[in-house]
Amino acid sequence: MSNWTIIAAGKKAKQQASIPKKWLLSNLPPQSTLNVSEFPDGCGLLTDEELQIIRADTDILLSKLAQGEWSSLNVTTAFYKRAIIAQQLTNCLTEIFVERALARAAELDEHLKKTGKPIGPLHGLPISLKDQINIKGLESCMGYVSWIGKVAEENAVLVDILEAAGAVPFVKTNVPQTLMWAETFNHVFGRTCNPYNCSLTSGGSSGGEGALVSLRGSPLGVGSDIGGSVRIPSAFCGIYGLRPCYGRIPYAGCVNSMEGQDSVPSVLGPLSNDLAGIKHFMKAVIDVKPWLKDPLVVRKRWSEEEYSLVDHGYGKNLCFAILWDDGDNVPHPPILRGLGTVKKALEAAGHRVIDWKPLKHVEICKTLVNLWGSASAEDYQAVAMLTGEPIIASMVPEQHAALAENISYRGNETASAYQLWQIQKKKRDLREEYLRHWEATVEITGTGRPVDAIISPIAPHTATPHGMNKNGNYTMVWNLLDYAALVIPVSKVDQVVDARRPRHEFYNDTDRMHWESYNPETYKDAPVAVQLVGRTLEEEAVIAMSEIVDNALKSSKARL
Amino acid sequence: MSNWTIIAAGKKAKQQASIPKKWLLSNLPPQSTLNVSEFPDGCGLLTDEELQIIRADTDILLSKLAQGEWSSLNVTTAFYKRAIIAQQLTNCLTEIFVERALARAAELDEHLKKTGKPIGPLHGLPISLKDQINIKGLESCMGYVSWIGKVAEENAVLVDILEAAGAVPFVKTNVPQTLMWAETFNHVFGRTCNPYNCSLTSGGSSGGEGALVSLRGSPLGVGSDIGGSVRIPSAFCGIYGLRPCYGRIPYAGCVNSMEGQDSVPSVLGPLSNDLAGIKHFMKAVIDVKPWLKDPLVVRKRWSEEEYSLVDHGYGKNLCFAILWDDGDNVPHPPILRGLGTVKKALEAAGHRVIDWKPLKHVEICKTLVNLWGSASAEDYQAVAMLTGEPIIASMVPEQHAALAENISYRGNETASAYQLWQIQKKKRDLREEYLRHWEATVEITGTGRPVDAIISPIAPHTATPHGMNKNGNYTMVWNLLDYAALVIPVSKVDQVVDARRPRHEFYNDTDRMHWESYNPETYKDAPVAVQLVGRTLEEEAVIAMSEIVDNALKSSKARL
Structure with a gap:
């Protein structure tokens, strides 16, 4: 070694060695058991x-x-x-x-x-x-x-x-x-x-x-x-x-x-x-x-006023907008079903739900990657060189061994500070443009306000097989824009209703391959969720609006 | 040309040509008149x-x-x-x-x-x-x-x-x-x-x-x-x-x-x-x-609560701290007198005034200059090259003509993005250190709070002769720390009380030369001011505390 x-x-x-011996289990489920979520309740270690x-x-x-x-x-x-x-x-x-x-x-x-x-x-x-x-x-x-x-x-x-x-x-x-x-x-x-x-x-x-x-x-x-x-x-x-x-x-x-x-x-x-x-x-x-x-x-300060949704009509008759896809990669059927579930629940609770039109999401995410990439490789390497450990270049399990003996990088070549300034300027411009885009929705919500919050996928899929989670665009876009975002669980992949579905037009090859790679068996039991996206520094309102969504989902499930 | x-x-x-002819004055004071501050009142252009x-x-x-x-x-x-x-x-x-x-x-x-x-x-x-x-x-x-x-x-x-x-x-x-x-x-x-x-x-x-x-x-x-x-x-x-x-x-x-x-x-x-x-x-x-x-x-939001000085005992018995010098360059006599005037006025108004101990001001300012310098030269040049105009490299009047035909730069060589990240990390560390430094004053104020605000020079001198204003440390330090700061006028250079004064120990050669370069005649009639420095995003409180200082100064002048 x-x-x-x-x-x-x-x-x-x-x-x-830091685990108390008495807490080590001898009755662990076999490796073939994929869903271990219910094992802890029955394993006998915890008292009633x-x-x-x-x-x-x-x-x-x-x-x-x-x-x-x-x-x-x-x-x-x-x-x-x-x-x-x-x-x-x-x-x-x-x-x-x-x-x-x-x-x-x-x-x-x-x-x-x-x-x-x-x-x-x-x-x-x-x-x-x-x-x-x-x-x-x-x-x-x-x-x-x-x-x-x-x-x-x-x-x-x-x-x-x-x-x-x-x-x-x-x-x-x-x-x-x-x-x-x-x-x-x-x-x-x-x-x-x-x-x-x-x-x-x-x-x-x-x-x-x-x-x-x-x-x-x-x-x-x-x-x-x-x-x-x-x-x-x-x-x-x-x-x-x-x-x-x-x-x-x-x-x-x-x-x-x-x-x-x-x-x-x-x-x-x-x-x-x-x-x-x-x-x-x-x-x-x-x-x-x-x-x-x-x-x-x-x-x-923590604002109870903002938590009471003072900027959102005090939570009555909100207008949500659903981002069905980012114009680049259509989410798998369970995610689309999850968005639909939220839409129905919110409408049943008396809110309005319209479609969110994504604006330059791919460009925003590319800008983000360029910002990090301006010096990330040099940063990782500065740490890894202390022991000679390899920088991990793939999350695919069988590729780790091969990589273990090779120092490798991710990220771009190091940029100059001037180049970084130019990308930062681009970032600012994109943020300004997106703000105007959001504000302009005041024309179509019918509430007198712009859209109160966006309901968005977290990824174009549920949890993926190891090594396959490669598209971060549905989350990264909100990081660059610095919008507060809260994940709300909706359901789980259902082997029947989330069946494969034909689709004939695609944004691009990646979109096609991603769509065609789906089958419900691979994603069995995977949770389905949405994120509620609000404005910058609007955490209080985002929590309050998430409560509205969560309660609507619970009421809607109770009715079923 | x-x-x-x-x-x-x-x-x-x-x-x-955009100036209305009727507003052009024929009775302008001669070039030898240095103080033109009272000319406008008497020039006859404005009605009563x-x-x-x-x-x-x-x-x-x-x-x-x-x-x-x-x-x-x-x-x-x-x-x-x-x-x-x-x-x-x-x-x-x-x-x-x-x-x-x-x-x-x-x-x-x-x-x-x-x-x-x-x-x-x-x-x-x-x-x-x-x-x-x-x-x-x-x-x-x-x-x-x-x-x-x-x-x-x-x-x-x-x-x-x-x-x-x-x-x-x-x-x-x-x-x-x-x-x-x-x-x-x-x-x-x-x-x-x-x-x-x-x-x-x-x-x-x-x-x-x-x-x-x-x-x-x-x-x-x-x-x-x-x-x-x-x-x-x-x-x-x-x-x-x-x-x-x-x-x-x-x-x-x-x-x-x-x-x-x-x-x-x-x-x-x-x-x-x-x-x-x-x-x-x-x-x-x-x-x-x-x-x-x-x-x-x-x-x-604009906070009337913060303007009422909720975080500062509602403005009663405040503790101010005076930065007499930054440990690198002692201000000229009029500035020191200005600080003393403020001290007396505040004490007379019932507030406590202690000394502020500067922490790494020179290092903070050097870090700031390195951040800007990481790509400033390239930035200026990108604009100036459009017409071939020279980048101004000196504010000394007689040097402009000589420079006019030479493209020249200020600023460091362009740094890499990775180098910029390291300076930014340094900046963060300095900000953390300064915050702890300020918080620690709770031990010495006697108010149960840290120092409420710092009273600081704006520069180690009043307005200088053209081309001689080269030390920005007294302002730049607060920019890196991102503290709100408000300038309050105090007085003007007085030919008698602001006489040259001997001093025998100096922080460094620059400090010595700066001190020895002072004479009241050069700075005749120049305004003297201080800045009140508060915490990050504390504009409301900084305005309210400045009102307290300003009123104390006015009362104190009224008493004279």
Whole structure:
């Protein structure tokens, strides 16, 4: 073995050793079982009370924790056991630190007992964190062999804030090396798979979070999203996930790829099994004035006024617009059905739904890739050269071995700063044009307002087989435009209604091949979701409008 | 003459021809008269009513305009005449369009007469605009010969907003070529000088605005500030000027240097003879939700709560900190006296004043220069090569002719995008460090809060002789940190109390030479000012705290 493979194997062994022996399962399902989503409930590791805890809605969980009805120690233990099951099923974790987390939970219980008061709005709640989010004393190797052994000297600002709010950071979760893939594999921890179908990807780059939260191994997770990295795993794993706008949630103190790349930066955002989890996270973080801890955070208070949809007629008779396709790549039948389901549900709830006309989505995404590509290869290489580990150039499983001995790159040749300025200028122009495009819809909504929110696919497909998730355009477009976007689960791939369907006109060859590659069997049980897209720094309204969509979907299902 | 000199001369002649003959003065003061600030009042061009108009405070002006007591036509005429006087004294204007402005004013009068209602919060108010701010149908050559003849096809977003608010854009004002100088000279319009002492610079890059507003040739001007370009002319010309933070005021639709340079961007900000002018501008622009017109504007409403100083103990017993020097270059005696005057006034008003400890100011400014320098030379050259005009490499008057035949550059060699990312990372780290530095002052203020605002020099000197304004560190540091900063006039250079003073220890040779170069005669009558520096996106509080400082100064003068 070369030096880097030895280092990587050592780290993986250490991780395995950090799992309490009693939580290792001997009754794991056979490899042929693709859908492991229901295994944890029946595997016998959790007590009935623990199962009740991990099934609770976030509101109930927080309320019982705040009242001391459930101790943080019990809640954290329940989720930890569940997370370790998830790990054994999907390989979703990186750092495991049971004792430390349980000790912290016990402290919180002690505080509540002594003072009668919760320590903050997230009192006692275990929270999982994407590997890049520093916790003092732990590593954040982020899938780079080169960063193994680098112990964080300080908490990320967000971790300080979450702890002050009473949360219990309890596991860190898996990512792709470089973070710049929409799947999750690296040389250190290996691959995370999709709990609904292990032959499919959990998505990425917050793919560990997606699989973990989906299996209720964490009530609330934090990922990051530079081009879809919160939303893709959320959608692929059937959970809720928010991409906030630049500067709403503090990023300071995290490790990252491409540091100093400010053209289209990464943002941190929550993943949860319900919208209450998303809202509690955002409000708790923003309420402590994070701009006093991270200078890149926008000085903008959490606005109950905006949450009440003051800019959207207070939520009555909204006009949504559906992006059926981006003019380049038509989504597979389950995605189109999901959009149709949302449309029907919203209309039944008294809202108007029109079609969204995409504007230059391909050009926007190409611009985005050029911005990152202006120096990404040099950035990755600067890290990888420390141990000689290869830069991963493919997420296809059988290609990893071949690549392992070759240093390879992704990304363009390094551009000049002047060239980068020109692309940034282009970005600004595209953002201006898109804003005018959105504002102009005031003419067709019938509400006196422009479209309130866009309902968009997250990808032209559900979770794909490993190595096949290559089109990030449906998420990346909103990153460049810096629109807040929230993923809402809708349904799952249905073998009957989501049958293959003929189509005779295509935007291009890729579109044709993509369409023809579909068959329901490959995507069996894969979750189907949409993202609700709002304006820049409109997180409050985006959460409120997502609640409207979510409730409409639930009412509509209840009626069936 | 070479081709570009012919083009430049043609433009200048056209400008001269746009001045109504009847407003050309035959009684201009001789060149030997340095202080022309009092000439306009006595020159005889303005009627008594017009003098009353141009002397009115902004509040009174707006109130009389809104009530129709003064017509916009009369007000605009008064300021136009005054502006043309200012032009003949200081050469502060670029585009002059009397008929168009007066026609617009008459329309507003008509509207008020018909409806009984002002069109918006700035009804009838003439507003001057820095040359780069596009007005449809006019040029914005920005001191570049190469851009002469390029007529704007659309208003800048800000101009649309100001017009909708009822303002009357009525002149455009002079700038240095490239905008990247803190003085005002270009090959097209020539040099703008300081109304208090024509041998001194008006500052730059919004130097036309500084001279014009100072002579009450405009009640409200709009400049831009990338490294001090609003604040330096404001301070040098003895008026108020605000540098808002990135994204508070819409920039879309302006021409600019270094477009796509997003590391430390330029911002637009107001200049006025009173703080009411600054506040009216900010509130009027933000109240129309400019984020719906320019995607780079932060979605943050004008906050009366923040203006009431909710984050600063509602303005009672504030703790200010004075930056006496930046640890690199000690300001000249008049500046130090100005800081002392503010200290005494604030203490007399019941506030606490401590010393501000600068943190890495030189390193911050060097980082800033490296960010811009990563591609500035290539940017300037791309414009200048269109006509072969030389890039201006010195603001020293006698050096211009020599340079005129040589293409020359400023700025570093072009960096790579990867190098730029590394400098941007450095910038982020410095911003984080400075935020911690500021927050840590909570230990020493005695208020339970960190320092409420910093009182800082704008430069280590008042307005300098032409070509000598070379140290921008006292303003640039706040641009990189993105702190809101407002210039408040304090006094003028006094030949007696501001005498030369011996000093025996110096930070470095530059500091020594700078100190020894001072004598009160050179800087005769030059205005002395300070800037009040607050936090990022804290414009409301910065205006409110500036009112506190301004009132304290006025009370303190009244007591003398």
